[in-house]
Amino acid sequence: MKKYHPVAQKSLLFFCCLFSFAIKINAQNSPANSVLGVWFNEEKTGKIEIYQSGNIYQGKLLWGKYMLDEKGVLRKDTKNPDVRLRSREWQNMVMLTGFQYKNGQWEGGEIYDATTGKSYRANMKVRNGRLEIRGYVGISLLGKTIYWDRIK
Template sequence: MKKIKISILLVFLVSVFSLNAQSVIGKWKTFDDATGDAKSIVEITEKDGKIYGKVIEILNPEKKNAKCNNCPDSDKDKPVLGLYVIKGLSKDGKEYSNGKILDPSSGKLYKCTVSLDDNDKLKVRGYVGISAFGRNQIWTRVK
């Protein structure tokens, strides 16, 4: 009987960890498009059914105190560290969409979709107008 209980507990724990690994929720390493260098760590969380991504670490020591000088509205001149760069994405099938992504370097705000490429890769697409006019980035899960 004890072995059955332990087996059930192990199956439950493996299921919970597998589901978590298949979620966009978590910490993700971002990369510079031009150089390919690791740029920051963004933590994606869910609030009220929407997805948000916040810069929790800047990996380049020279940019740790960077401000979002060209950002619109309430984000203008805020530190990049702590800035929400993914805002208000809703689940739509296997992806999240209908939200925005902010590029702190340029201050531009784009429409955005995110989806898992595999458990440890996140496909992030920012675009203007229609999705065909945009670009993809692949972020990697931080373990």
């Protein structure tokens, strides 16, 4: 095994650390990752964290004004059409799924409304610091746009 001079080893280690840090910074600052973070829903009754899993962007409910029922117990997803999911709690429930970044927006995802048990196809874009989510059934023209504000 070839031995390197201690200064060369330190320089190599420093360069490797700096390079990996630069890659991480660049990935965080990419336009695709501008959606990452915690957002207030339009009514300010829920906080949703959007995160990345591979090349897919998803969002989970961290907090909600109506997360507890009248007895102070975490609400369950009782209106979900999938009977197997009706026992899951609202807290940390994934409600944005399957979004991929393409052409300056996140496309091909779904948004789930636990209050009704309905899912809608959706696209998202960050515009003027706000998250614009277009939910729809069928085609995007027949939908509704909601706006979320970044918390952090």
